[in-house]
Amino acid sequence: MRARAWLWIAFLAALAGLGALRLHGGRAVQTDLLAMLPRTERNPVAEAAIGALAQATGERAVFLVGAPRGDQAEAAALAFAAALERSGAFAQVTARIPPVDPGMVPRFYAPFRFRLPGPPLPAGAAALERPLEAALAAPPGLVPGLDPARDPLGELGTFLGGLPLNRLRVVMRDGLLAVPDGDGLQVLVTAALRGSPFDPQVQRASLAAVAAAGRESAAAASGAQVLRTGAVFYAADARSRAEREAGLIGWASLGAILVLFLGVFRSARHLLLGLGCVAAGLVAGTAATLLVFGRIQLLTLVAGASLVGVAVDYPLLYFAHHLGAGPQWEPRGALDRLRPALVLGLVTTLLGYAALGVAPFPGLRQMAVFSMAGLTASFLTVAWVLPGALARPMPPRPRLLAALERTLDRWRRQLRALRRWGAVLGALLILAAIQGLRPDDDVRNLIRPSRSLQAQEERIRELTGLSNSMSFFLVEGRSEGEVLAREEALRERLGELVAQGELDSVQAVSSFVPSPARQEAALEERLGRAPALEQAMRAVGFREDAVAALDRELRASAGRPLTVADWLGAPFSLPFRRLWVGATVHGAASVVFPSGPCAAARLAQAAAGLEGVALVDKAGRVSALLGRYRRLADLALGLAVLLVWAMLARWYGLRAGTRVLAPTLGGMLGALGTAALLGMPWTLFGSIALVLVLGFGVDYAVFLREAGDRPAAALLGVLLAGFATLLSYGLLACSGTPALRGFGAVLGAGVLGSVLLAPLARPDPETRGLPL
Amino acid sequence: MESLPVKPPLPLLLLPVLAAPLPAALPGNIAAHLREAACVHLDFVQTRVLAALSRPLKASGSMVLARGRGVIWALRRPLAITYVMGPGGLLVVDADGRRERKSARDAPLVAQVGRVFQALAQGDWTALDSLFTVTGGGTPRRWQVELLPRPQAQSFVRRIRLDGGPFIDRVRVEEPAGDRMELTFSNQRVDLPLSPDEAALLDQLPARD
Secondary structure, eight states: OOHHHHHHHHHHHHHHHHHHHHHGGGTTEEOOHHHHSOOOOSSHHHHHHHHHHHHHHHTEEEEEEEESSHHHHHHHHHHHHHHHHHHTOEEEEEOBOOOOOTTHHHHHHGGGGGGSOOOOOOSSHHHHHHHHHHHHHSOTTSSOEEOTTTSTTOHHHHHHHTSOOOOSOOEEETTEEEEEETTEEEEEEEEEESSOTTOHHHHHHHHHHHHHHHHHHHHHSTTOEEEEEOHHHHHHHHHHHHHHHHHHHHHHHHHHHHHHHHHHTOOHHHHHHHHHHHHHHHHHHHHHHHHHHSSEEHHHHHHHHTHHHHHTHHHHHHHHHHHHHGGGOOHHHHHHHHHHHHHHHHHHHHHHHHHHHHSSOHHHHHHHHHHHHHHHHHHHHHHHTHHHHOOSOOOOOHHHHHHHHHHHHHHHHHHHHTHHHHHHHHHHHHHHHHHHOEEOOOGGGTOOOOHHHHHHHHHHHHHHOOOOOOEEEEEEESSHHHHHHHHHHHHHHHHHHHHTTSOSEEEOGGGTSOOHHHHHHHHHHHHHHHHHHHHHHHHHTBOHHHHHHHHHHHHHGGGOOOOHHHHHHSGGGGGGGGGEEEEETTEEEEEEEEESSOOHHHHHHHTTTOTTEEEEEHHHHHHHHHHHHHHHHHHHHHHHHHHHHHHHHHHHOHHHHHHHHHHHHHHHHHHHHHHHHTTOEEOHHHHHHHHHHHHHHHHHHHHHHTTTTOHHHHHHHHHHHHHHHHHHHHHHTTOSSHHHHHHHHHHHHHHHHHHHHGGGGSOOGGGTTSOO | OOOOOEEOOOOGGGGGGTTSOOOTTSOTTTTHHHHHOSEEEEEEEEEEEOTTBSSOEEEEEEEEEETTTEEEEEEEESSOEEEEEETTEEEEEETTOOEEEEETTTOHHHHHHHHHHHHHHTTOTHHHHTTEEEEEEEETTEEEEEEEEOGGGTTTOSEEEEEESSSEEEEEEEOTTSOEEEEEEEEEEESOOOOHHHHHHHHTSOOOO
């Protein structure tokens, strides 16, 4: 072998070593689903808010420990929490809640009570006597508030009664937060992770701790069950499933290739060289991805595993010719003859993958980079290493070759004879595709968490009212005051949706901290009403000193506005602090969370025309983007077909060129029809699969067309390559991720059709050797 | 910051309903007929003695406890206002017939009142357990219950005492600053059916979500 071959092998070995080092421990494998999705927001503040919210909710795990009886549930929950705590896997475990001081919220607001908006009141001292008496005589404990001398009209109580403080359906029970569940009880336990939920070490430690704690809770109370939710569980599940799938697809492809090589070539040398080409592809793909992106995403790894089947195409074609040549084998001469077909094939395939990389979609770009680098490495290995490694001819296999030649001939004639039927079938497939294909760009095709986890999250949400929505309004302004005022305008609009029952509730900072404008207006109103109120208080029986004390407090509150900083400093704001984004490049920002069944379009409509308010709907925006890319990919596919057709027509002439393209078009139609008949939703990934079918199918046709007087070897190469591709992508069709599954099915059907029709590309016997 | 005396979000009103399993310290079966009654009518007098008022403030009216549906607190003096409370929210009807509804969804603190109400109506004392230690004694004919605040409740209440016989007769709440409130009940009638007006009021309560 030449020095170039050794250099190339050494280079690959070095890449493999570096890649292994980088991937060790799994930290370079990214399971963060958000990172895989494209940036959807032009506004950096919105992207940052999405990121911060995802992080805040991501680093938390929520459990409900339930049992058929209340005391059992409590015992089980305490055992569960204690076991989690002991494990050391979590930074903090919360089950027992310190006794809540019911006076905390009223005490916080008391100094600001004259600045808080109150209910409308009649004017004049006489008219005020009635509400004063009503406040004094109201049923006790109806709403919290101050002693009547400090808040004679009960206005603070009314304000506090309207605070969206406790949206959760949980109640305190023996110091635990719990939700009644039929006759039983569900106790809430929360835990903070020791790091990112996407860190595999955090995942392993948390999962092990939760499993052990689950056993302890079951031991503490029979029948105890633990529901869980949290990004860490979804991420760990996605990782382990992707690893399982990648492993399965990779090993099954390898196994099948092994059988194929041993069966057809009967040579360990060919097997090792073939595997070497695949390994070169995987190593180069991984290294290139790590180099360009720093990390490798899960989907890339899964899709990359299927590259095994494609990377083996080039060595297979070379080996087929090795076998076909018999005693006249010249390793370099064979490579020279094959080079045009190989290069044409590589270029069309690379073009297909490059089309993937055009979309600003991190997940797709990674797959494109991975595949392009992998295929190129496989091709270079064939070109530089194989001729030197296969110097000697193979034992001749005349019977196999003769049988292949006969098969090819019969096959081609059959196809020619069935042309008309084929045209009818093609027309039917087009009809089926037009009738049956439903576009579906939902981002959930890309992210399909396990049913069990989803069911648990749904149940937790149903029981507690905890929600984890990623659609919200971003409210921006030049200052804190402007943000709050804009929130108030938004809340007024959303209030209509709440009144119509389309929304359950709205969470916003301005519910807790009125805008400066509203605070000043409220204070103004109180100052104006003060003389009449004092007169009415005296009439109802308030002592003079109480009246005077109230007046002093009213005057004092003029210089002390309630600010967001005050609120952020209060312990009760803890669950709501994520609403306040704070200072940004544009001034200040906050998020407003609507919760309820309202559709994103309706929300956007409600907020239309409000300055500084934008609906951020990550899932919806990504879905819209996927749809746009799908239409783009369809357009690109149409253009690519025309381009390839033009290229082939220039190369072979219009008639023969069309005939070389025909098998691929047939395969693509077959794939479309299959998708339609199976009722598969048509996604971006289906369109991408068709782009790749175009690349592969043209390869096969060109390999056969260019085979000259060695059609049997070429057919063997095409059959083997098609089989390997079909196998690897066919296995992808078993993936749990719908997008990959659709991708695999479309690609599999397309490749199968292309291989079956490929003999059509052969020139007719009577015209063989003559240019058409 | 100055420590301000605050009024608790405590559904004291609902205490009369707490018929059922009183703490073990009490003779059993106290007011068992109350627990089982579908509906209780009674009259009440509420007296508030406040440092800020030159004279005690008396309010009176009638009350209906409808098991599983809600409470009608009909104030007659010094002014006529009817409060209707249930697990789904609150309805206030003033003397001129103007109605104001607050669903538990809009006003979660009201919802909390509704939830505690439900818990107590089902004899579940744990809702109060986090705020009070409950002790008591006596006979089913003459019994007393005393609620002493746990530390986190001490800032707004010093002591609550309930006493009664076949019915709960009196609730006394003492606040730390010396203010007092006393509720006395009389004319209790068990299982007098709801009048159509009363039923209509309860029907207008916001539905539970």
